[in-house]
Amino acid sequence: MTRASHRGNSQPRWLFPFVITVIFFLSVLPLGRLAVTGIASAMQGGARQMLGDPGVWQAAYNTLFTSFFGMIAAVLLGGGFALLLTLFDIRGKTALGFLFMLPTMIPPQVTALSWIGMTGPSSTLLKAIGLAPPLGSPQPLYSIGGIALLYGVQNAPLVYLSLRAGLLALPRDGVEAARLAGASSWQVLRDVILPLSLPGLAAGAAIAFVSCVGNFGIPAILGIPASIYTLPTLIYSKFASFGPGTFGDVSLLSALIAILSIAGLAVEERVLRGRDYRVIGLSGQVAVFRLGSWRRMAELGLWLTIFVILFMPLTALVASSLAPAYGVPLSTSTATLHAYREILFRQAVTRTAFTNSIGLSLGTAFGLLVVTVLTGYFLVRGKSRFTRVISALAEIPYALPGIVLAVAFILLFAAPIPIIGVSIYGTIWIILIAYFSSFFAVSLKPVVSAFRQVDPSLEEAARLAGAGFGRRLRDILVPLVAPAAGASVILVFLIACNELTISALLWSAGTQTLGVAIYNLDDSGSFNLASALSVLVVVMVVAMMIVLELMAKRLPKGVVPWRS
Amino acid sequence: MAKLILNRLSKSFEMGGRPAVNDVSLTVREGGFLALLGPSGCGKTTVLRMIAGFEQPTDGSILLGERVLADAGEMVPPEHRNMAMVFQSYALWPHMSVTENVGYPLKVRGVSREKRQRKVAEALAAVRLESYANRRPADLSGGQRQRVALARCLVTEPDVVLLDEPLANLDRHLRQEMEETFREFHARSGATMIYVTHDQAEAMALATDVAVMSEGRLLQVATPEEIYARPEGRLVGGLVGQGAVLSLASPHDDKRLLDWPAMQAMLAKSRSGPAADVLVRPQDVEVVPNGIPATVLSVLFEGERYALRLALPDGQTLRAFSRQPAKAGDVLEVAIHSAWRL
Structure with a gap:
């Protein structure tokens, strides 16, 4: 019989130090390092020098301008979809909702490529149908407006989800009471539903804004050729022309992005304060308004939108990938699978990228799962005062734009690691660690919601049965959270595999990822190869989303991000 | 096996807050069946969880x-x-079959497969669930799940078995059946059992000893008969069995079991002096000629009899049973044959 000073709680003594260590290395240390460098650089006059640089002002202005109009576009698109699909008797809601969610899961650089393929004088699609503008006319998307438009398309689903969650959480009896008070459908919508759903819309707009501020893929592909820089692409170009002041400059720029993001997140936090998504009991039960003769019009409008923002760009992407060379007209006789053969079998660079991305994503997804199962258990079962702080610290790296995190890890690992004296800068390991940090929150969320659903007495019964922590974990807890853990693995894999922002800064020869490969192929003019690689990525994304969609019934609420 | 001793046990969840359990001392004899009785929030579950080791x-x-x-x-x-x-x-594990649920404590203890199978079969036979061995908990009814949980307790021959309001989620018919199962289980296993409940009828029916708790304190521990006949204090008197507590003028002697003449004397006195609380069970109140007058407040037909709520002339209420129907507003004359001074 062993006796231990064991505060009656179920956790082994090593769990708390373990969680603290994980949070320290994945969140506190990199962000702390970034802050220290930023502050040191500001103290040495770096701030004044940076503020005197018109390029920085221009980039900040571009970032704010594109993000603001991107947010407006996202609110119009996402808000319209959320209202129509949630409140009205539209047919085919599930299909429309799923398709509308796709753009946010497709990596931004692929979105940008597909839209380029759809517009401009060299568009294979437009040439094939004889609608291409004359040669020499400018590509309209290589502009501030183009960037803002694609921001809107990419982030509209974020507004959609946030507003939809708000609409579904509306009290049904409030709507019914208004009806009984004699209000018409239109008056109920105007006087009850819209005012009550405003926080959801505002929160969605704030998330969309933050996401635009940190976006790298779209301005990298659309902005850099036209010399339009946003803050993230400016950081990228500073690294490309590396100089003695680079570290100080980029840490200040990152701080600027971080401040913009935190301001946006603070808005979201404020409008959503006190709202708990877990208690939504009547999902899909909101009063459905009849559109009557307008229904056909509305459905046509929705499908037309899906056609323009999803099907047309993707068709253009496929068309570009089948064209023998950029700008050559596509017909049944010229179509070729050459590009696919090239990227799958011939080009060492793309093969390496596949291996790297899949390896990194699998490593991140499964490696993080081990960490998040233990951390999730600690957060849900723990009686520690620190649980709130720890969950906040776990969220921060994911909430911040990837470019900020990438800079933090560069600063952290630029010099060899103290004591062991090994440098991981330029190796695949720095990308892996940055992924761990960035996707920690993605992996943690499904696991935490699953643990919340497990009745504590199930574990207590196992304790009385004589099972120690490891045994309980293996026999009781892990089987019970397995579906959510599976979802967590797929989600992390999906996001990590498509990621560009972090690896764009951290890659070097031999460690390029799929995102980097697509960007580099496009940058070097191999538009058809870039398109072919993008098509494969889109196929992979859709396949994994379908798997998650099929799993959704067995998962706790809120695990699959596009279902509310 | 040995007796379980709680020695001046206290538990506060917050520093300086009101203790959930306050200075509870209690000895449960070996093989005893103790019911921990009290209203919700009285600390009885916390005591149980401390015995289990969760707190x-x-x-x-x-x-x-x-x-x-x-x-x-x-x-x-x-x-x-x-x-x-x-x-x-x-607390059945939903991903394991009935057999796996029951056998898990043995598996953890490293018992061999054959021995485990034999023991699980025995335990399932004891709760009459042999034919459900391969089902999942989700495919069982509430009573069957409860019996699986019981079989899981039976299988390891534990020193102490703890039951936390095990009948709270069952309907009335199943409760009676399960009470029978618990008694059998206690007789068969000889384990010390501690049973937490807020239902005094359940506690009386099952336990060899009843401990009454309120607001974290232990009020009285005694056999069911003792606690029913001679409760200590107003709280226990109000909690155990039916009855009404009257506040009457204090008698001169300190006799506690009061007969009708003694009650008559107390009722006749003015209540200006020191008061005493007196518990009157409804079966001790009888409608007689020449009793004290009492106005009927309400009547409830219970099938075999009528349950009456009466008001004495000074406004205090009394409960009584009657074979004859009565109407609200009637004035009856009643005698109180026996009462207990709390």
């Missing part, structure tokens, strides 16, 4: 025979206590 006492200690299980400094984790528990939610 650590902030003061006092828990001993099993000579062995200290827990005190404010150290504790034996639940894994090593050789106790078993039936939870209010049953």
Whole structure:
């Protein structure tokens, strides 16, 4: 019989130090390092020098301008979809909702490529149908407006989800009471539903804004050729022309992005304060308004939108990938699978990228799962005062734009690691660690919601049965959270595999990822190869989303991000 | 096996807050069946969870025979206590079959497969669930789940079996059946059992000893008969059995069991002096000629009899049973044959 000073709680003594260590290395240390460098650089006059640089002002202005109009576009698109699909008797809601969610899961650089393929004088699609503008006319998307438009398309689903969650959480009896008070459908919508759903819309707009501020893929592909820089692409170009002041400059720029993001997140936090998504009991039960003769019009409008923002760009992407060379007209006789053969079998660079991305994503997804199962258990079962702080610290790296995190890890690992004296800068390991940090929150969320659903007495019964922590974990807890853990693995894999922002800064020869490969192929003019690689990525994304969609019934609420 | 001793046990969840359990001392004899009775929030579940090892006492200690299980400094984790528990939610593992659920404590203890199968079969036979061995908990009814949970307790021959309101989620018919099963289980296993409930009828029917708790304190421990006939204090009197508590002028002697003449004397006196609380059970109130007048407040037909609520001339209420129907507003004359001074 062993006796231990064991505060009656179920956790082994090593769990708390373990969680603290994980949070320290994945969140506190990199962000702390970034802050220290930023502050040191500001103290040495770096701030004044940076503020005197018109390029920085221009980039900040571009970032704010594109993000603001991107947010407006996202609110119009996402808000319209959320209202129509949630409140009205539209047919085919599930299909429309799923398709509308796709753009946010497709990596931004692929979105940008597909839209380029759809517009401009060299568009294979437009040439094939004889609608291409004359040669020499400018590509309209290589502009501030183009960037803002694609921001809107990419982030509209974020507004959609946030507003939809708000609409579904509306009290049904409030709507019914208004009806009984004699209000018409239109008056109920105007006087009850819209005012009550405003926080959801505002929160969605704030998330969309933050996401635009940190976006790298779209301005990298659309902005850099036209010399339009946003803050993230400016950081990228500073690294490309590396100089003695680079570290100080980029840490200040990152701080600027971080401040913009935190301001946006603070808005979201404020409008959503006190709202708990877990208690939504009547999902899909909101009063459905009849559109009557307008229904056909509305459905046509929705499908037309899906056609323009999803099907047309993707068709253009496929068309570009089948064209023998950029700008050559596509017909049944010229179509070729050459590009696919090239990227799958011939080009060492793309093969390496596949291996790297899949390896990194699998490593991140499964490696993080081990960490998040233990951390999730600690957060849900723990009686520690620190649980709130720890969950906040776990969220921060994911909430911040990837470019900020990438800079933090560069600063952290630029010099060899103290004591062991090994440098991981330029190796695949720095990308892996940055992924761990960035996707920690993605992996943690499904696991935490699953643990919340497990009745504590199930574990207590196992304790009385004589099972120690490891045994309980293996026999009781892990089987019970397995579906959510599976979802967590797929989600992390999906996001990590498509990621560009972090690896764009951290890659070097031999460690390029799929995102980097697509960007580099496009940058070097191999538009058809870039398109072919993008098509494969889109196929992979859709396949994994379908798997998650099929799993959704067995998962706790809120695990699959596009279902509310 | 040995007796379980709670020695001045206290538990506060917040520093300086009101203690959930306050200075509880109690000895459960070996093989005893103790019911912990009290209204919800009285601390009875916290006592049970401290015995199980899910909570650590902030003061006092828990001993099993000579062995200290827990005190404010150290504790034996639940894994090593050789106790078993039936939870209010049953706590069956949904991903395991009935056999796997029941056999899990043996598997953890490293018992060989053949021995495990034999023991599980025995336990399932004891709760009459042999034919459900391969089902999942989700395919069982509430009563069957409860019996699986019980079989899981039976299988390891634990020193102490803890039951946390095990009948709270069952309907009335199943409750009676399960009470029978618990009695059988107690007789068969000979384990010390501690049964938490807020239902006094359940406690009386099952336990060899009843401990009444309120607001974290232990009010009285006694056999069911004793606690029914001679409750200590107003709280226990109000909690155990039916009855009404009257506040009457204090008699001169300190006799506690009062007969009708004594009651008549007390009722006749003015209540200006020191008061005494007197418990009157409804079966001791009889409608007689020449009794004291009482106005009927309400009548409830219970099938075999009528339950009356009466008001005495000074406004205090009394409960009584009657074979004859009565109407609200009637004035009856009643005698109180027996009463207990709290």
